[in-house]
Amino acid sequence: MKTAAAPRLLNAVFPQAIAVAAGVATVIEDDRAAAWLARRLPQAMPPSGELLAMTPWPLSEELGGLGTAPRLPAVEGRAWLDDAQEWAERSAHALLAASRAGDSVIHQELTLPRDFGTVRDWLAALPETDPRMLDKLPRVTWDQAVEHARAYHERLKRSRLRIAGDEGTVDPVPSVAGHRWLHLVTPEALDAESAAMGHCVGDGGYDHLTWERGRDGLPERSRCARDAAAGIWSLRDRDGRSVLTAEVHSAGYVAQIQRRFNETPQPEDTPHVLVLLDRLRAAMPDLDDPDWIVRDERDGSRHHLHCMPDGIHLKGPISPLNPCDWRRLPTAMRIEGHVVLRGAYQGVLDLDMGLHVVGRLLVRGGLRLTGELVVEGDLDLRAADVKEAPQSARVTGKVLTESEPFSICEPFSIWTDICMKSVGDIVDRMGMTWLDLAADFSEGGRERVRAGVTYEQVEIRRTPEPAVPRYLQGAPHYRQIEHRGGRRPLR
Numbered sequence: 332m333k334t335a336a337a338p339r340l341l342n343a344v345f346p347q348a349i350a351v352a353a354g355v356a357t358v359i360e361d362d363r364a365a366a367w368l369a370r371r372l373p374q375a376m377p378p379s380g381e382l383l384a385m386t387p388w389p390l391s392e393e394l395g396g397l398g399t400a401p402r403l404p405a406v407e408g409r410a411w412l413d414d415a416q417e418w419a420e421r422s423a424h425a426l427l428a429a430s431r432a433g434d435s436v437i438h439q440e441l442t443l444p445r446d447f448g449t450v451r452d453w454l455a456a457l458p459e460t461d462p463r464m465l466d467k468l469p470r471v472t473w474d475q476a477v478e479h480a481r482a483y484h485e486r487l488k489r490s491r492l493r494i495a496g497d498e499g500t501v502d503p504v505p506s507v508a509g510h511r512w513l514h515l516v517t518p519e520a521l522d523a524e525s526a527a528m529g530h531c532v533g534d535g536g537y538d539h540l541t542w543e544r545g546r547d548g549l550p551e552r553s554r555c556a557r558d559a560a561a562g563i564w565s566l567r568d569r570d571g572r573s574v575l576t577a578e579v580h581s582a583g584y585v586a587q588i589q590r591r592f593n594e595t596p597q598p599e600d601t602p603h604v605l606v607l608l609d610r611l612r613a614a615m616p617d618l619d620d621p622d623w624i625v626r627d628e629r630d631g632s633r634h635h636l637h638c639m640p641d642g643i644h645l646k647g648p649i650s651p652l653n654p655c656d657w658r659r660l661p662t663a664m665r666i667e668g669h670v671v672l673r674g675a676y677q678g679v680l681d682l683d684m685g686l687h688v689v690g691r692l693l694v695r696g697g698l699r700l701t702g703e704l705v706v707e708g709d710l711d712l713r714a715a716d717v718k719e720a721p722q723s724a725r726v727t728g729k730v731l732t733e734s735e736p737f738s739i740c741e742p743f744s745i746w747t748d749i750c751m752k753s754v755g756d757i758v759d760r761m762g763m764t765w766l767d768l769a770a771d772f773s774e775g776g777r778e779r780v781r782a783g784v785t786y787e788q789v790e791i792r793r794t795p796e797p798a799v800p801r802y803l804q805g806a807p808h809y810r811q812i813e814h815r816g817g818r819r820p821l822r
Contacts, residue, residue, distance in 0.1 A: 341429050343438040346419040348373040350401040353415040355443075355451065357406070364454040366411035367468040367476075370418075375473040376441035399423060446477045453480035493591075494571050495523035499550070502560075506606045509569035514562060516542040516550045524565050527573040529592045532563060540578070557581040560614035566603050575600060577607065583617040596623065598638035598658070605633055628667075639664070647690070654698070655680050666690070669708075674698025679716055691728070700724070 342348075352372035359365040400423035403416045430436050444450075453476070457464050460483065464471075471479070497513065499520030504512035515521055518538045525533025540562040542550035553559045561581035566574045575596065578586040588596050588604060596604065601624060612618050620626070623636040628644040636652070639661040647668020654660055655675040660682065667689040674680045674697025683702030686692075691708040694700065694715040701721055704710075709728035712718050718732040 341436050346400045346423045348441045349419040363465045369415045371473045375444045378439045379442040382439040449480040453483045493527045495527040504610045506603045512607050513565050556614040584619050585621045598635035601635045
């Protein structure tokens with residue numbers, strides 16, 4: 332008596348099923364995964380259609396009927412295709428022998444199993460998602476693979492909730508490592524980016540940066556090249572996931588660049604940002620780099636502020652430096668311009684970096700300079716916890732160490748000198764009121780803010796600022812301090 336598996340082995344279409352399985356397996360790059368699919372799939376194919384009994388089968392091998400195996404393509408380097416060809420030939424010969432012996436041979440079409448697509452996608456992704464599984468595949472049955480594939484697609488489904496998609500985007504800019512920048516020009520694209528990144532670039536807060544719709548309802552490119560290039564840009568990885576969101580203004584500056592959940596850009600993001608900036612300079616030649624990107628005057632290379640090479644030569648304007656945030660402290664730095672060094676928030680950070688400043692150096696709390704130091708200007712230690720310069724320091728100007736109440740005006744003046752921009756421009760760009768700026772420089776400084784600050788004979792008077800910056804008036808605006816859960820603000 333034949334076993335339960337015998338009718339399946341004696342199905343006249345089984346050699347063709349082997350060929351079909353081998354054909355669909357060729358799209359999988361990894362040979363271990365492709366060989367597993369070619370071997371397991373034919374036996375997992377369910378029957379489809381009417382079952383026909385063929386006893387005896389009248390055609391001989393010579394006539395091209397039963398016993399003739401389909402020819403599979405020979406691909407160099409894919410030995411599993413040769414194994415599939417051998418299997419198909421053995422199956423064909425077994426069918427012919429059974430027919431000549433008078434055994435029953437059936438003919439019933441086989442179809443791909445319902446979970447074929449999910450299993451195939453799981454196999455194709457194994458080299459990146461779970462490479463160790465590739466060596467275990469010979470022991471995995473089809474049913475077990477289905478369970479693995481379902482779990483993988485559940486994870487992928489949750490991941491796809493963070494994929495914004497390409498709808499409402501234009502002007503793709505190829506970047507390094509298979510990444511690309513996309514220009515988001517519709518409110519719907521901003522909403523999708525917001526959902527993917529967990530910040531409020533969507534929901535109307537930045538819709539004013541999108542393109543206007545024409546009569547046909549489609550976004551219409553501005554005739555002004557600067558306006559057409561400005562707005563919100565999104566960096567996508569090779570899988571389409573959002574990595575960075577950038578806000579670029581036609582005035583020639585990058586208002587902000589954020590990672591998911593408002594995390595700041597990391598050193599590995601710098602090459603991607605430089606690609607976008609260099610592309611946008613075709614429309615905005617005066618476009619400035621973000622303040623966390625610095626230029627080495629020695630060779631013109633640009634680096635993340637927290638990952639600078641030794642011996643770097645910087646030239647102002649630069650933002651205040653926070654050595655406690657750096658991954659690696661560069662040595663032998665040379666900076667031409669006024670500098671503010673901020674130390675650790677708790678304790679004191681010893682800084683031995685061989686710093687050479689051509690200008691004024693202000694050291695704030697939590698920092699002690701211990702190494703060789705050259706300052707071609709004043710060394711201001713009044714805001715520092717340590718009121719003494721290292722013995723090896725060479726200061727051409729004054730060393731200011733007297734202990735006195737630290738005025739909010741002094742660092743503001745120095746910071747303004749560093750940025751070389753008007754206070755009004757700073758306020759507009761940062762989206763902050765003057766009171767917010769003052770509080771950022773000194774804890775408890777709100778009570779000590781003066782009605783006016785004089786710097787270089789230019790009086791800057793405090794004027795009532797709207798609660799919402801001028802460029803966001805008429806749109807929802809959220810402050811970080813007001814966040815109490817849910818989607819985080821972009822700024």
